[in-house]
Each structure stands twice: as structure tokens, then as C-alpha cells.
Amino acid sequence: MSNSVKAIILAAGKGKRMKSSLPKVLHKILGKSLIERVIDTVLKSGCIAQTIVITGHQAEEVNKRLSDAYTDIPTILQEPQSGTGDAVFQAYENLRGFEGTVLVLCGDTPLLSEKTLFEFVKTHQESGACLSVMSAIFDNPHNYGRIVRGNDDQITKIVEEKDASPQEKNIKEINAGVYCLQWDKIAPAFFEITADNAQKEYYLTDIVDWSVKKGYKTSVFTIENNYEIFGINSRKHLAEATKMLSTITIEKLMEQGVTFICPQSTVVSPETLIGQDSIVYPGCVFEGVNVFGKNNVLGPNTFISGNVKTDDNVKIIQSKASDSSIGENSTVGPFARLRNNADIANNVRIGNFVEIKNSRVNTSTNVSHLSYIGDAYLGANVNIGAGTITANYDPLTKIKSKTCLEDGVKIGSNCVLIAPVKVEKNANIGAGSVITRDVPQSALALTRERQRIIENWVEKKLNKI
């Protein structure tokens, strides 16, 4: 692409139709906020030199999220928020002397693809237009601005729903809210647009009418996948966008050889990769960025909330996982929970009602029933009996300590390992023990009382009564 391109993303609006204390653009779709979806699309399009975000309503929260997630996305405050035209105008100083293309997008249209964006910018620059507007044909254009075309089919203006005549309301071609501006030509428009409309706001859409009247070439880029410019203004829209994005992702994964037993009951983020011949049972939700290997069995009812990686032949049944990895041929669940850096090796079994947090579990180790393993290192071929827990947290000092179980260690059922503690290679712990001191290699540690038998105790008791 010849000219340099800067992007401005509008994210200052209140989003009052969301009825939320959270800024609209921070609402999430499948684990990623609306604004991050738009920014990532811009970054991935590969044709943008700089991206600026206009913030306003609850700017502090939006700015914080952006500085946590990105290193080089400057924000400009729009205060008060008097319309989309006024929002772009806030970048005027920043863009002084810039002679390239300014791409304007809304922070509430998260389904736009990088391919569409790239094509749009390319078409704009090749056409030599001063202003290009992205449009789409909607069966139900309600609430969007309409593209008004003259007798020669050329765009003459954009009219907002609230300002449209009954005839204009019948127009099905809508304004996507994405524009390319030849900045040095179009910038003067921002001094001339007025707030003389139904919403008493400075409409960005008014620059179209301005550009046409100036005699500047003004073009429309109509996209085919019109779901891409779906704007989020309400909770209903949020649900619809989630459904659309998930459905497209599932269809793509099915084409790549993944079985979904009931796609309608499954929700998958576009950042989730699933290997060939995996089977996803009903009721699964996969949010955030995840990579599943080949031949996995996932679900039913498995909730993955991001940063989960599995190798081939892994099963995760009726379980919840985040920020964890699982090696080849390992099984998790039913009813297990992996979180905060659970690092599971190959051929491991994490069974019913087991929680693993910030722990490494090595090859061929079993934690099969009713356990909590936190801040621990479990060697290879370790067996953890049912009901065993690592007591990693001291509520008085608030210090968390580590448990280390070396290769071949066997822990009987219902043991408590009070961390910090180390059990050396091949040592055994008797069932029901509370272990507070390190156990040497190949030893047996027992802390429970010896069993006593009182003969005929029941009869004696009854006689007394």
C-alpha cells in the first residue's frame, strides 16, 4: 500500500442501551473485549502504521485495560461526548500535517475481519477517492445510518435513522461506521459540521455530504459478509454477535476435521484451535486463546476459560480449566478443575473432584479422586490416594508454601501434606496421615494412631443401659 495509514477507533460513547456499569467497549465476546477485538483486527490487517483510540465515558477503565493489553496504543480523551464527528476531531492536533489515509472505525463493531479491512483500505487508496465509506445491505436496517444515493447511483449523504424520512427508512444499504479519509482534504470538514440534528450531536456521517458538495471523489465499499459490521448496542446484540462468531468458528473447525456432537449447544472462541479427529460433546464453552491437540475428547459440559493447551489424545470430561497445559494421553475429569499454571505431563490421570493449581504433575502419575493439589511438584509414577490434600496456605502469615513429591511416591488415602514439605523418592505415606516433616527416600511415614479393639464393646454398653 502506497500511503501510510493511521487508524482512529471511536470508543468514547456511553453505550446507554447496554444498561451497564461497565463501559460498552469492555464487554466481552468469547473472552475478549469489543475494543480489543477491533484493535487486534486493525493490528492484524498489517496496513496500519499507528492506532489511536478515542476514549471518554469511563475513560479511566478503558485506558487501563488498553495499557494492560498493549504497549503502543495512545488514547485521546473526548469530553464531553458530543458525537462521532466530534470524537474524530479530538485527533486533529495529533494528525496535524499528516497527508496519508485515516481509517476510522467504531469500538463496538467487533466482527470485522482483517481481510475486509485490508481490502477496504487498498480499494480506497487505489480509487483515489478523498473519502470512502463501508456499507452493507441489511434486511433489517433498523437503527443504522442509511446510505443515500443520487440518480447516478453515487452516494450523496448518510442519514441517521432518527433523522430519516419514511422513504429513507426504506433504504436497506446501511453505514458500517468504517471510513477512509484522505486526511489533508477531509480534515477541514470537522470545522464545518454542526449538531443540527435529532440527537444534537456532531455526526461523523455529515462529512459525506460535505465531501460530495466539495466535489471530492466519495466512494462506497459494500461488503458481502454483512455480519462483519454488526454493531453492538445492547445485550441482545452482544448475544447475537457471540452466536455468530461461535457458529463461524465451529463451522471452520468442522471443515478441518473436528466433530461437534451438538454445535447448537457449544460455544467456541475464534482464538481456539482444535486438532483433527477431536470430538466436542454438547454443553462446552471455550473462551479465550486455546490450542487443543489431535484426537482430544472434550466435554460434555467442559468450560475452558483461556490459555489452555493440550497435546494429542487428551480427554477433558465435565471439567473446568484455565491457564494450564495437558500432555499426551492424559485424562482430566469428570468434575476436575485445573487453573493458574497446572502443568500436566503425559499419561496422567486427574480424576473426579480433583483441583490442581500452580503445580507440575509428571508422567504416569495419578490423582484420581477428591484431592486438592496446590503449589506442588509431583514426580513421575506418583499415586495420590483419594481425599489427599496439600495444605499450601497459612491463613495467619498468608504465606503459600510448596509440596514436593519425588518420583514413585505413594500417598495413602485421606492424607494432609502440610507445606513446605518434601517426600523423597519411592517413599510411602500411610492412609490418614498428617505429614509435617520431610520423609526420606523409600521410608514409610505414618502419623495416625494404632488401631485398638475393645472386644464385645456393644454388648457391654447395652447391658449398662
Ligand code: UD1
Ligand atoms: C453510528 C453511525 C451510523 C452507523 C453505525 C454503525 C453516526 C452518527 N452514526 O451509529 O450511521 O450505521 O454507527 O454501527 O456516526 N462514540 C464516541 N464519541 C461520541 C459518540 C460515539 O467515541 O461522542 C463512539 C462510540 O463509543 C461507538 C461509536 O462511536 O464506539 C459509534 O457510536 P454509537 O453511538 O454506537 O453510534 P450508532 O448509533 O451505532
Ligand code: CA
Ligand atoms: Ca453503534
